[in-house]
Amino acid sequence: MTMPPDAILSARDLRFDYGNGQGVRGVSFDLWPGDVLGIVGESGSGKTTLLKLLGGLLAPSGGSLSYRDASGELLDLLALPEARRRHLARTELGFVHQNPRDGLRLAVTAGGNVGERLMATGGRHYGRIRQSALDWLTRVEIDGARIDDRPTQFSGGMQQRLQIARNLVSGPRLVLMDEPTGGLDVSVQARLLDLLRSLVADLGLSVVIVTHDLGVARLLADRLMVMQGGRVIEEGLTDQVLDDPREPYTQLLVSSVLAA
Numbered sequence: 413m414t415m416p417p418d419a420i421l422s423a424r425d426l427r428f429d430y431g432n433g434q435g436v437r438g439v440s441f442d443l444w445p446g447d448v449l450g451i452v453g454e455s456g457s458g459k460t461t462l463l464k465l466l467g468g469l470l471a472p473s474g475g476s477l478s479y480r481d482a483s484g485e486l487l488d489l490l491a492l493p494e495a496r497r498r499h500l501a502r503t504e505l506g507f508v509h510q511n512p513r514d515g516l517r518l519a520v521t522a523g524g525n526v527g528e529r530l531m532a533t534g535g536r537h538y539g540r541i542r543q544s545a546l547d548w549l550t551r552v553e554i555d556g557a558r559i560d561d562r563p564t565q566f567s568g569g570m571q572q573r574l575q576i577a578r579n580l581v582s583g584p585r586l587v588l589m590d591e592p593t594g595g596l597d598v599s600v601q602a603r604l605l606d607l608l609r610s611l612v613a614d615l616g617l618s619v620v621i622v623t624h625d626l627g628v629a630r631l632l633a634d635r636l637m638v639m640q641g642g643r644v645i646e647e648g649l650t651d652q653v654l655d656d657p658r659e660p661y662t663q664l665l666v667s668s669v670l671a672a
Protein backbone atom coordinates (compact mmCIF):
# COMPACT_ATOMS: atom_id res chain seq x y z
CA MET A 413 0.00 0.00 0.00
CA THR A 414 1.50 3.32 -1.02
CA MET A 415 0.12 6.49 0.45
CA PRO A 416 1.71 9.93 0.70
CA PRO A 417 2.28 10.71 4.40
CA ASP A 418 -0.06 13.71 4.39
CA ALA A 419 -2.94 12.22 2.34
CA ILE A 420 -6.24 11.30 3.98
CA LEU A 421 -7.42 8.91 1.24
CA SER A 422 -5.51 7.13 -1.49
CA ALA A 423 -7.00 4.98 -4.24
CA ARG A 424 -4.79 2.84 -6.45
CA ASP A 425 -6.02 1.11 -9.59
CA LEU A 426 -9.54 0.78 -8.19
CA ARG A 427 -11.71 -1.45 -10.39
CA PHE A 428 -15.27 -2.70 -10.57
CA ASP A 429 -17.12 -4.53 -13.34
CA TYR A 430 -20.90 -4.95 -13.33
CA GLY A 431 -20.35 -8.12 -15.34
CA ASN A 432 -21.10 -6.39 -18.64
CA GLY A 433 -17.75 -4.67 -19.12
CA GLN A 434 -19.14 -1.46 -17.56
CA GLY A 435 -17.99 0.11 -14.31
CA VAL A 436 -14.67 1.52 -13.10
CA ARG A 437 -11.48 0.44 -14.85
CA GLY A 438 -8.51 1.43 -12.75
CA VAL A 439 -8.77 4.75 -10.94
CA SER A 440 -5.98 6.18 -8.78
CA PHE A 441 -5.85 9.44 -6.83
CA ASP A 442 -4.83 11.01 -3.53
CA LEU A 443 -7.05 13.26 -1.44
CA TRP A 444 -5.62 15.75 1.06
CA PRO A 445 -7.10 17.18 4.26
CA GLY A 446 -9.44 20.05 3.32
CA ASP A 447 -9.28 19.10 -0.36
CA VAL A 448 -12.48 19.13 -2.45
CA LEU A 449 -12.19 16.78 -5.42
CA GLY A 450 -14.89 16.93 -8.08
CA ILE A 451 -15.63 13.99 -10.37
CA VAL A 452 -17.22 14.96 -13.65
CA GLY A 453 -17.99 13.13 -16.87
CA GLU A 454 -20.88 12.24 -19.12
CA SER A 455 -23.71 10.00 -17.97
CA GLY A 456 -22.52 6.40 -17.62
CA SER A 457 -18.82 7.32 -17.28
CA GLY A 458 -18.57 5.61 -13.89
CA LYS A 459 -18.79 8.55 -11.46
CA THR A 460 -21.40 7.07 -9.11
CA THR A 461 -19.79 3.64 -9.23
CA LEU A 462 -16.46 5.16 -8.16
CA LEU A 463 -18.10 7.03 -5.29
CA LYS A 464 -19.80 3.82 -4.13
CA LEU A 465 -16.43 2.05 -4.14
CA LEU A 466 -14.95 4.85 -2.01
CA GLY A 467 -17.88 4.72 0.41
CA GLY A 468 -17.88 0.94 0.78
CA LEU A 469 -21.31 0.61 -0.84
CA LEU A 470 -19.73 -1.60 -3.51
CA ALA A 471 -16.72 -3.89 -3.08
CA PRO A 472 -14.02 -3.29 -5.72
CA SER A 473 -12.89 -6.24 -7.81
CA GLY A 474 -9.33 -4.93 -7.63
CA GLY A 475 -7.02 -2.20 -6.47
CA SER A 476 -6.45 -0.67 -3.07
CA LEU A 477 -7.99 2.00 -0.92
CA SER A 478 -6.13 3.48 2.03
CA TYR A 479 -7.37 5.93 4.64
CA ARG A 480 -5.54 7.76 7.40
CA ASP A 481 -7.82 7.99 10.42
CA ALA A 482 -8.10 10.78 13.00
CA SER A 483 -5.42 9.16 15.16
CA GLY A 484 -3.03 9.04 12.19
CA GLU A 485 -3.29 5.27 11.74
CA LEU A 486 -3.09 4.04 8.14
CA LEU A 487 -6.03 1.75 7.35
CA ASP A 488 -6.49 -0.62 4.44
CA LEU A 489 -10.20 0.04 3.87
CA LEU A 490 -10.69 -3.05 1.74
CA ALA A 491 -9.35 -5.37 4.44
CA LEU A 492 -10.95 -3.66 7.44
CA PRO A 493 -13.11 -5.93 9.63
CA GLU A 494 -16.81 -5.11 9.14
CA ALA A 495 -17.36 -3.80 12.70
CA ARG A 496 -14.39 -1.43 12.44
CA ARG A 497 -15.55 -0.29 9.04
CA ARG A 498 -19.05 0.46 10.33
CA HIS A 499 -17.62 2.38 13.27
CA LEU A 500 -15.47 4.42 10.91
CA ALA A 501 -18.47 5.10 8.66
CA ARG A 502 -20.40 6.48 11.65
CA THR A 503 -17.61 8.57 13.10
CA GLU A 504 -15.28 9.83 10.38
CA LEU A 505 -17.14 9.44 7.09
CA GLY A 506 -20.25 10.95 5.55
CA PHE A 507 -22.18 9.98 2.43
CA VAL A 508 -24.67 12.43 0.94
CA HIS A 509 -26.95 10.73 -1.59
CA GLN A 510 -28.49 12.51 -4.54
CA ASN A 511 -31.93 11.51 -3.34
CA PRO A 512 -32.21 12.56 0.32
CA ARG A 513 -34.68 9.76 0.88
CA ASP A 514 -31.81 7.30 0.43
CA GLY A 515 -29.87 8.96 3.23
CA LEU A 516 -32.66 9.70 5.73
CA ARG A 517 -34.93 7.62 7.91
CA LEU A 518 -38.34 8.73 6.76
CA ALA A 519 -40.27 7.33 9.73
CA VAL A 520 -38.12 9.26 12.21
CA THR A 521 -38.43 12.99 13.05
CA ALA A 522 -35.97 15.58 11.76
CA GLY A 523 -34.41 15.81 15.23
CA GLY A 524 -34.24 12.04 15.41
CA ASN A 525 -32.50 11.83 12.05
CA VAL A 526 -29.76 14.16 13.24
CA GLY A 527 -29.59 12.89 16.84
CA GLU A 528 -29.44 9.25 15.80
CA ARG A 529 -25.93 9.64 14.50
CA LEU A 530 -24.81 11.15 17.81
CA MET A 531 -26.33 8.23 19.70
CA ALA A 532 -24.54 5.86 17.33
CA THR A 533 -21.26 7.53 18.27
CA GLY A 534 -21.84 7.21 22.01
CA GLY A 535 -24.03 10.19 22.91
CA ARG A 536 -26.33 9.24 25.81
CA HIS A 537 -27.64 12.49 27.26
CA TYR A 538 -31.06 13.18 25.68
CA GLY A 539 -31.08 16.93 26.36
CA ARG A 540 -27.65 17.43 24.87
CA ILE A 541 -28.43 15.32 21.81
CA ARG A 542 -31.63 17.28 21.20
CA GLN A 543 -29.75 20.56 21.59
CA SER A 544 -27.08 19.46 19.09
CA ALA A 545 -29.81 18.39 16.67
CA LEU A 546 -31.45 21.80 17.08
CA ASP A 547 -28.14 23.58 16.52
CA TRP A 548 -27.54 21.60 13.34
CA LEU A 549 -31.04 22.18 12.01
CA THR A 550 -30.46 25.91 12.45
CA ARG A 551 -27.06 25.63 10.84
CA VAL A 552 -28.60 24.10 7.70
CA GLU A 553 -31.33 26.76 7.76
CA ILE A 554 -34.21 24.56 8.95
CA ASP A 555 -36.53 26.26 11.43
CA GLY A 556 -36.02 24.64 14.86
CA ALA A 557 -39.81 24.56 15.28
CA ARG A 558 -39.80 21.74 12.69
CA ILE A 559 -37.62 19.46 14.86
CA ASP A 560 -40.45 17.01 15.52
CA ASP A 561 -41.70 16.90 11.92
CA ARG A 562 -40.89 13.97 9.70
CA PRO A 563 -38.74 14.42 6.57
CA THR A 564 -41.74 13.48 4.42
CA GLN A 565 -43.31 16.81 5.48
CA PHE A 566 -40.27 18.71 4.12
CA SER A 567 -39.60 20.07 0.63
CA GLY A 568 -36.86 18.44 -1.46
CA GLY A 569 -34.39 21.21 -0.60
CA MET A 570 -35.12 20.90 3.13
CA GLN A 571 -34.74 17.13 2.96
CA GLN A 572 -31.36 17.57 1.34
CA ARG A 573 -30.27 20.06 4.04
CA LEU A 574 -31.48 17.61 6.69
CA GLN A 575 -29.44 14.83 5.13
CA ILE A 576 -26.40 17.12 5.24
CA ALA A 577 -27.00 17.91 8.94
CA ARG A 578 -27.36 14.19 9.71
CA ASN A 579 -24.02 13.59 8.04
CA LEU A 580 -22.11 16.45 9.58
CA VAL A 581 -23.36 16.37 13.19
CA SER A 582 -20.84 13.74 14.24
CA GLY A 583 -17.89 15.69 12.82
CA PRO A 584 -16.79 13.52 9.89
CA ARG A 585 -13.41 14.20 8.25
CA LEU A 586 -14.26 12.85 4.80
CA VAL A 587 -17.60 13.40 3.08
CA LEU A 588 -18.62 11.76 -0.19
CA MET A 589 -21.39 13.51 -2.12
CA ASP A 590 -23.33 12.17 -5.10
CA GLU A 591 -24.99 14.99 -7.07
CA PRO A 592 -26.09 16.75 -3.84
CA THR A 593 -27.91 19.49 -5.77
CA GLY A 594 -29.35 17.22 -8.47
CA GLY A 595 -33.11 17.09 -8.87
CA LEU A 596 -33.71 20.46 -7.16
CA ASP A 597 -35.07 23.70 -8.61
CA VAL A 598 -32.40 26.11 -9.77
CA SER A 599 -33.05 28.68 -7.00
CA VAL A 600 -33.04 25.92 -4.35
CA GLN A 601 -29.82 24.55 -5.83
CA ALA A 602 -28.09 27.93 -5.57
CA ARG A 603 -28.97 28.26 -1.87
CA LEU A 604 -27.86 24.71 -1.11
CA LEU A 605 -24.63 25.26 -2.97
CA ASP A 606 -23.87 28.36 -0.93
CA LEU A 607 -24.58 26.46 2.27
CA LEU A 608 -22.41 23.51 1.22
CA ARG A 609 -19.57 25.79 0.27
CA SER A 610 -19.51 27.56 3.62
CA LEU A 611 -19.89 24.34 5.63
CA VAL A 612 -17.08 22.62 3.75
CA ALA A 613 -14.79 25.63 4.27
CA ASP A 614 -15.74 26.20 7.94
CA LEU A 615 -15.31 22.56 8.87
CA GLY A 616 -12.21 22.01 6.72
CA LEU A 617 -13.77 18.88 5.25
CA SER A 618 -12.14 16.61 2.72
CA VAL A 619 -14.75 16.01 0.04
CA VAL A 620 -15.21 13.89 -3.05
CA ILE A 621 -18.18 15.20 -4.99
CA VAL A 622 -19.74 13.65 -8.08
CA THR A 623 -21.59 16.08 -10.29
CA HIS A 624 -22.71 16.35 -13.87
CA ASP A 625 -23.11 20.11 -13.32
CA LEU A 626 -19.90 21.92 -14.19
CA GLY A 627 -21.22 25.06 -12.43
CA VAL A 628 -21.40 23.07 -9.18
CA ALA A 629 -17.92 21.69 -9.86
CA ARG A 630 -16.54 25.18 -10.41
CA LEU A 631 -18.06 26.54 -7.20
CA LEU A 632 -17.18 23.68 -4.88
CA ALA A 633 -14.21 21.75 -6.19
CA ASP A 634 -10.52 22.66 -5.88
CA ARG A 635 -9.55 19.89 -8.30
CA LEU A 636 -11.37 17.87 -10.92
CA MET A 637 -11.08 14.37 -12.32
CA VAL A 638 -12.78 13.87 -15.67
CA MET A 639 -14.09 10.34 -16.27
CA GLN A 640 -14.87 8.60 -19.50
CA GLY A 641 -15.69 4.90 -19.88
CA GLY A 642 -14.71 4.08 -16.29
CA ARG A 643 -11.30 5.78 -16.50
CA VAL A 644 -9.91 9.16 -15.49
CA ILE A 645 -8.84 10.85 -18.70
CA GLU A 646 -7.91 14.27 -17.35
CA GLU A 647 -7.31 15.82 -13.96
CA GLY A 648 -6.07 19.09 -12.58
CA LEU A 649 -7.05 22.26 -10.79
CA THR A 650 -10.71 23.10 -11.46
CA ASP A 651 -10.09 26.38 -13.28
CA GLN A 652 -7.37 24.83 -15.37
CA VAL A 653 -9.54 21.86 -16.45
CA LEU A 654 -12.62 23.96 -17.19
CA ASP A 655 -10.92 26.96 -18.79
CA ASP A 656 -8.18 25.19 -20.66
CA PRO A 657 -9.16 21.53 -21.12
CA ARG A 658 -6.44 19.38 -22.64
CA GLU A 659 -8.44 16.37 -23.85
CA PRO A 660 -10.91 16.63 -26.75
CA TYR A 661 -13.49 14.80 -24.60
CA THR A 662 -13.18 17.40 -21.84
CA GLN A 663 -13.41 20.16 -24.43
CA LEU A 664 -16.72 18.68 -25.63
CA LEU A 665 -17.92 18.26 -22.04
CA VAL A 666 -17.11 21.87 -21.22
CA SER A 667 -18.77 23.14 -24.36
CA SER A 668 -21.89 21.15 -23.32
CA VAL A 669 -21.88 19.07 -26.47
CA LEU A 670 -21.88 15.92 -24.32
CA ALA A 671 -24.81 15.15 -22.06
CA ALA A 672 -22.99 15.26 -18.73
Ligand SMILES: Nc1ncnc2c1ncn2[C@@H]1O[C@H](COP(=O)(O)OP(=O)(O)OP(=O)(O)O)[C@@H](O)[C@H]1O
Binds near residue numbers: 434459461
Ligand atom coordinates in the same frame (compact mmCIF):
# COMPACT_ATOMS: atom_id res chain seq x y z
N1 LIG B 1 -26.43 -2.10 -11.55
C1 LIG B 1 -25.82 -2.04 -12.74
N2 LIG B 1 -25.76 -3.12 -13.55
C2 LIG B 1 -25.13 -3.08 -14.75
N3 LIG B 1 -24.51 -1.98 -15.25
C3 LIG B 1 -24.55 -0.88 -14.49
C4 LIG B 1 -25.21 -0.83 -13.21
N4 LIG B 1 -25.07 0.41 -12.68
C5 LIG B 1 -24.37 1.12 -13.59
N5 LIG B 1 -24.06 0.36 -14.67
C6 LIG B 1 -23.27 0.78 -15.85
O1 LIG B 1 -21.96 1.16 -15.43
C7 LIG B 1 -21.54 2.35 -16.09
C8 LIG B 1 -21.20 3.42 -15.07
O2 LIG B 1 -22.40 3.81 -14.37
P1 LIG B 1 -22.41 4.98 -13.29
O3 LIG B 1 -23.78 5.02 -12.70
O4 LIG B 1 -21.27 4.83 -12.37
O5 LIG B 1 -22.17 6.26 -14.21
P2 LIG B 1 -22.36 7.79 -13.88
O6 LIG B 1 -21.20 8.46 -14.51
O7 LIG B 1 -22.56 7.97 -12.42
O8 LIG B 1 -23.68 8.15 -14.68
P3 LIG B 1 -24.91 9.10 -14.25
O9 LIG B 1 -24.38 10.48 -14.28
O10 LIG B 1 -25.92 8.83 -15.32
O11 LIG B 1 -25.35 8.63 -12.89
C9 LIG B 1 -22.69 2.73 -17.03
O12 LIG B 1 -22.39 2.26 -18.31
C10 LIG B 1 -23.89 2.02 -16.46
O13 LIG B 1 -24.81 1.70 -17.48
